[in-house]
Amino acid sequence: MEKIVELRDVTKVIKGRTIIDNISFQVNKGEVFGFLGPNGAGKTTTIRMIVGLMGITSGDITIAGASIKTQFEDAVRHVGAIVENPEMYKFLTGYQNLVHYARMTKGITKEKIAETVELVGLTDRINDKVKTYSLGMRQRLGLAQCLLHDPQVLILDEPTNGLDPAGIREIRDYVRLLAREKNMAVIVSSHLLSEMEMMCDRIGIIQNGKLIDVQLVQEFVQSTESTYELEVFPSDKALALIETTYPNIRIGRSRNGISIEVSKEEIPQLVKILVNEDIQVFGIKEIAKTLEDRFLEVTKEKEAATHA
Amino acid sequence: MLNLIKNEWMKIFKRPGTYVMMAILIAVTIIVGIFFKYQDNNNKAAVDKNWEQTLQQENDALKKQMDQSQTKIEKKFYQKEIAINDYRIKHHINPHEKYNVWSFVKDASELIILAGLFTIIVSAGIVASEFNWGTIKLLLIRPINRTKILTSKYLTVLMFALFMLGILFVFSMALGAVLFGMPENALPYLNYNNGQVTEQNIVVHLLIYYGLNSIKMMMLVTMAFMISSVFRNSSLAIGLSLFLLFTGDQFTALLSLKFAWAKYILFANTDLMQYFEGTPMVEGMTLTFSILMLLLYFVVFQFFAFFVFKKRDVAA
Numbered sequence: 001m002e003k004i005v006e007l008r009d010v011t012k013v014i015k016g017r018t019i020i021d022n023i024s025f026q027v028n029k030g031e032v033f034g035f036l037g038p039n040g041a042g043k044t045t046t047i048r049m050i051v052g053l054m055g056i057t058s059g060d061i062t063i064a065g066a067s068i069k070t071q072f073e074d075a076v077r078h079v080g081a082i083v084e085n086p087e088m089y090k091f092l093t094g095y096q097n098l099v100h101y102a103r104m105t106k107g108i109t110k111e112k113i114a115e116t117v118e119l120v121g122l123t124d125r126i127n128d129k130v131k132t133y134s135l136g137m138r139q140r141l142g143l144a145q146c147l148l149h150d151p152q153v154l155i156l157d158e159p160t161n162g163l164d165p166a167g168i169r170e171i172r173d174y175v176r177l178l179a180r181e182k183n184m185a186v187i188v189s190s191h192l193l194s195e196m197e198m199m200c201d202r203i204g205i206i207q208n209g210k211l212i213d214v215q216l217v218q219e220f221v222q223s224t225e226s227t228y229e230l231e232v233f234p235s236d237k238a239l240a241l242i243e244t245t246y247p248n249i250r251i252g253r254s255r256n257g258i259s260i261e262v263s264k265e266e267i268p269q270l271v272k273i274l275v276n277e278d279i280q281v282f283g284i285k286e287i288a289k290t291l292e293d294r295f296l297e298v299t300k301e302k303e304a305a306t307h308a
Numbered sequence: 309m310l311n312l313i314k315n316e317w318m319k320i321f322k323r324p325g326t327y328v329m330m331a332i333l334i335a336v337t338i339i340v341g342i343f344f345k346y347q348d349n350n351n352k353a354a355v356d357k358n359w360e361q362t363l364q365q366e367n368d369a370l371k372k373q374m375d376q377s378q379t380k381i382e383k384k385f386y387q388k389e390i391a392i393n394d395y396r397i398k399h400h401i402n403p404h405e406k407y408n409v410w411s412f413v414k415d416a417s418e419l420i421i422l423a424g425l426f427t428i429i430v431s432a433g434i435v436a437s438e439f440n441w442g443t444i445k446l447l448l449i450r451p452i453n454r455t456k457i458l459t460s461k462y463l464t465v466l467m468f469a470l471f472m473l474g475i476l477f478v479f480s481m482a483l484g485a486v487l488f489g490m491p492e493n494a495l496p497y498l499n500y501n502n503g504q505v506t507e508q509n510i511v512v513h514l515l516i517y518y519g520l521n522s523i524k525m526m527m528l529v530t531m532a533f534m535i536s537s538v539f540r541n542s543s544l545a546i547g548l549s550l551f552l553l554f555t556g557d558q559f560t561a562l563l564s565l566k567f568a569w570a571k572y573i574l575f576a577n578t579d580l581m582q583y584f585e586g587t588p589m590v591e592g593m594t595l596t597f598s599i600l601m602l603l604l605y606f607v608v609f610q611f612f613a614f615f616v617f618k619k620r621d622v623a624a
Binding site: 014048051052053054055072073074076077079081082083084085086087088089090091092096100101103104105145 | 311312314315318319322323441442443445446447448449450451452453619621622623
C-alpha cells in the first residue's frame with residue numbers, strides 16, 4: 001500500500017497549552033481512516049493542521065510528498081475537505097458556489113462541475129439559492145465542492161453530523177465507494193463509533209491530544225478472548241461451579257444467565273462440566289464486542305495508566 | 309488572480325445590499341441636483357454686465373488688504389486671487405459663468421464621502437464576513453496561498469471604490485447635462501502656481517479634483533480592510549472607519565492649533581488640495597511630506613493586514 005498522507009511528530013501548542021501532543025500516523029491510498037475520539041480530544045485541530053488552516057508548532061505533515069508547511073500549494077492541491085459544517089455562500093446558488101471554488105483550482109471544466117453535481121444528486125436543485133437547502137443538501141454540496149478537482153485525499157470532519165439515518169447511510173456508502181473505485185484516501189473524524197465501525201478500514205483513537213492506538217477495525221473489535229453468554233438453570237449453581245473449576249476466569253451475571261470470557265476451544269469442555277452437574281443449558285452465544293466497548297476499554301485503560 | 313477577483317466581484321454583486329448602496333448614491337445625487345436647480349432658478353436675475361470693472365475694483369480692494377495683512381499665508385492667498393482676476397480681465401474669462409453641467413459635477417463631488425462610506429462597508433466586510441459565514445475554511449484550503457487571496461480582496465475593494473466613483477461622476481454628469489445644460493464653450497479652469505496662472509481643461513480638472521478628494525476615502529477604506537483582516541470584525545471596522553471619516557478632519561484641525569506633531573496624523577495629510585488651492589494645515593508641511601506620510605500609513609495598514617492574515621490559525 002502506498003502512503004499518501006503522513007504526520008510526523010506533530011505537536012500543536014496554543015498559549016502554552018499542548019493541544020496535540022506528538023502525533024504520528026500515515027494514511028494509505030484507497031483506505032478509509034477513521035479518526036476517533038471524545039469531544040475536545042483534538043480531532044478537528046489535527047484535521048485543520050492537515051489542510052493548513054492551522055500552523056504546526058513542531059513536526060511536519062506531508063501530502064503526496066509535499067509538506068503542508070513549506071509547499072502549501074503543492075500539498076493542498078491533492079486534498080478535498082469539509083471542515084466541520086460545510087458552510088457555503090447562502091446568497092449564491094449551489095452552482096455559483098461550485099463555480100466559485102472551481103475558479104480557484106486550475107483545469108476544472110463546466111462538464112466536470114455538472115458531472116460532480118450529478119454524482120452527489122443535486123441536479124434538480126443546483127440553481128436554487130443555498131439558503132433554501134436542507135442540511136442534507138448542504139452536506140452534499142459540500143461533498144461536491146471537495147470532489148471537483150479529483151483529490152487523492154478526502155478529509156471529512158464529522159461528515160454525518162445532523163444527518164438523518166438515510167443521509168448517514170448515503171455518506172457512508174459514498175465514502176466506501178470513493179475509496180474503492182477511485183483509490184482515494186479518506187480521513188473521517190467522528191465521535192460516533194457505530195458509524196466508524198461500518199465505514200472505516202483503520203482507526204486511530206485520540207484522547208487528550210495524544211494518539212492512543214492505531215489499528216485495523218477488525219483487529220480492534222476482536223480480541224483473542226471473546227465473551228459468551230450462557231443461558232443456564234440454575235444459574236447460581238453454574239456460577240459457583242465454573243468459579244471453582246476455572247479460578248482465573250472472568251465471569252459475571254448477565255441479563256439471561258451468566259457471561260464468561262473464554263477462548264472458543266474451552267466451550268465444549270465447559271458444557272460437559274455443566275451437563276455432568278445436571279445444569280440445564282438452554283443456549284450459548286458469542287457476544288461480539290462492539291467498537292464502543294473497545295473504545296471505552298481502551299480510553300479507560302489509558303486513563304487508569306496515567307493516573308496510576 | 310483574475311479568477312479570484314471575479315469570485316470576489318460575484319460575492320459583492322450577488323448581494324442585494326450592493327444594489328441598495330448604488331440606488332442610495334444615485335437617489336442622493338438626484339436630490340442634490342433638484343436642490344441646485346431650484347436655487348439656480350431663483351438666482352437667474354443677477355448677471356453682471358460690467359464684470360471686468362467689478363473685478364478691477366475687487367483687485368484694488370484686495371491689494372489694500374494685502375498691504376495691511378501681517379501673515380505670510382494671508383499674503384499668498386491675496387496674491388493668488390489678484391493674479392487670477394488679472395488673468396480673467398486680460399483673457400476675457402467671465403468668473404460668473406452660468407451654472408452648468410461642470411459646476412454641478414464639481415458640487416456633486418461632495419458626495420464622494422457617500423461613495424467612501426459604501427466602499428468602507430464593503431471593505432470592512434470582505435474579510436470579516438468570510439469568517440462570520442465560516443466560508444473562510446473552504447476558501448483557504450485551495451491551492452492558492454493566503455497572500456494572493458488577500459491581495460485579490462484588496463484589489464476588488466479598489467475596483468469597487470472606482471466603480472462607485474464612476475457611478476457618481478457619470479451620473480452627476482448626465483444629470484447635470486439634463487438639468488443645467490452643457491455650456492456653449494466650456495470655460496477652462498484657472499490654475500495658480502508660483503505666480504503663474506495656467507488654463508486647464510475643465511474635465512481634466514474635475515478628474516484630478518475627484519482623485520485628490522478620494523485620497524481620504526481610500527486611506528480609510530484601507531484602514532477598514534486592515535481592521536477587518538486583523539480583528540475579523542466588520543462592525544468594528546465599519547464603526548471606527550466611519551467615525552474617522554466624518555470627524556478625523558475636525559479633530560486633526562483642533563490638534564494642529566496646539567501641537568506641531570499633528571502634522572503626522574493621517575488626516576492632516578489626506579487633503580493634498582491644500583497645497584494647490586489653499587494653505588497647509590500645519591505650517592512647514594509640503595506636498596512631498598504629505599505623500600510620504602500617506603505612503604507610510606498605507607504600508608503600515610497593509611503590513612498588519614497581510615501579516616496577521618497569513619499567520620492566523622483559522623478556528624472559526
